[in-house]
Amino acid sequence: MSTMTRELIGLHRRELMRDRRYFWFALLFPFGMMGIFLLIGALVPKIEGGPDFATLVTPMALFLAVTSTALTVTSGSLAAMRAKGTLRLLGTTPVGRGRLLLTHMVVRIAMVVIQAIALLAIAIVAADLEPARIPALFGIILLGTAMFGGLGYLIGGRIDSPDAATNLCTIVQLVTLFLSGLAIPFAMLPDGVVKVLSLLPTTFFADLMLTQMPGATTQHPAWLSAAVVSGCAVAAIGAAIAWFKWDQGEGGNA
Template sequence: MSAYTALTTAGYRAQVRDAATLFFTFAFPLVFLVVFGLIFSGQEVEETGRPYISYIAPGVLAWGVANAAVFGIAFTVMQWRRDDLLRLIRMTPTPLPTVLTARYVLALGVGIAQAVVFTAVSLLPVFGMELHSAWPMALPVLVLGITAFLGIGVIIGSHADTPEAVAAVANLLMVPMAFLSGSFLPLDMMPSWLRTLSHVLPLRYLNDAVSAALVGRGDWHDIAVGCGVLTGFTLVFGAVALKTFRWSNRT
């Protein structure tokens, strides 16, 4: 068995055997979708005339996928570094890209599974979301989004030394970003200065591109811009992650 296969298999088994991880990866974000979907069921955003579900479902999906990517890799890197597993791996012929690629493939699998579940729930008659003809484009958008947020997770996991620190830093980053990027409330309802601020946040572009693909709240230009900006964020976060990566707490 190759190092890549062994690491991927071990990560998958750890993922499916941890009930808490499965809950916070799938059930927890769905709670937001169900609650907001029921509260605003049948209502429209006054500024645009669009149903709330066209904002809520893609936004919660984007946030849930991004959140899982950040937390999943951050906790893993922190734990492996704290327990000196990374230092042991470094002493083997296994290169760092192999270690991170194994986690990357697992994160992509989790993200795609989340997207399928969230979309299926949103299409239920009680919520009434309607898919746009460009919905297949949501897949490459989500792949780019997961990749960008994995970079953030690696940076957090390389510097936070405890699970509590990982949770604190990741939540401090992801929760405000969710509100400022329009995941829970439409940006059209926010002051102009907040809408301007949201342009520096990667989740804003993931939200916009997913919304354009899934429900047609936007066009091909929004999808292209989202993909381009997420690619840029991926390169920046990836460069920082590789530059600051720590194999052990001793270094």
């Protein structure tokens, strides 16, 4: 790794942590929700035929970790750098645009990995997660990060206001969570609604994680969910590259 690349990674790390509102929310929100669901699972008696909240705790927390980092602290950061002219300026230096975005992504991926390690450690102790499931879950997490990261770079690459980009991604995060079957179990919804929601890419991602939860009910086979999430990741990344704006007022990809 070159000195320039290391310095860029350090720059992006400091930039990520500087905006404390979004950084701490993105970092801690998954752990807070995991604690709430663990408490619900402990207090609510298991009803035969009803939703098992214990199987939803780990995938829900991982879903929030992926979306918080790939969306919330990605899009606003890009919009802020473009608004300040940083993207345009660094694009004309030896840093180059490719290296700039690559190092930006590396920091986000590292954040997701750190969150995942901590969440999975908690899940092994408090949610009876089998350690043998961890390698598969890490692969699923990286696949989801690619899909949501493409969307985060697409939104951050087009919207000029950092706050607007961040707020939009927060809405997307929460809506997709509640429509994925993790926050509101599909067992509690009418069959017609479930059939529609089961077609969303985010439901396929949730399904992939549920395949690693003993006793969980999924809407699709694992191979189909993996194929859909992979295809959506490629499409989102392609759209982000095609429509990325490097400067304010730019009409399209430069």
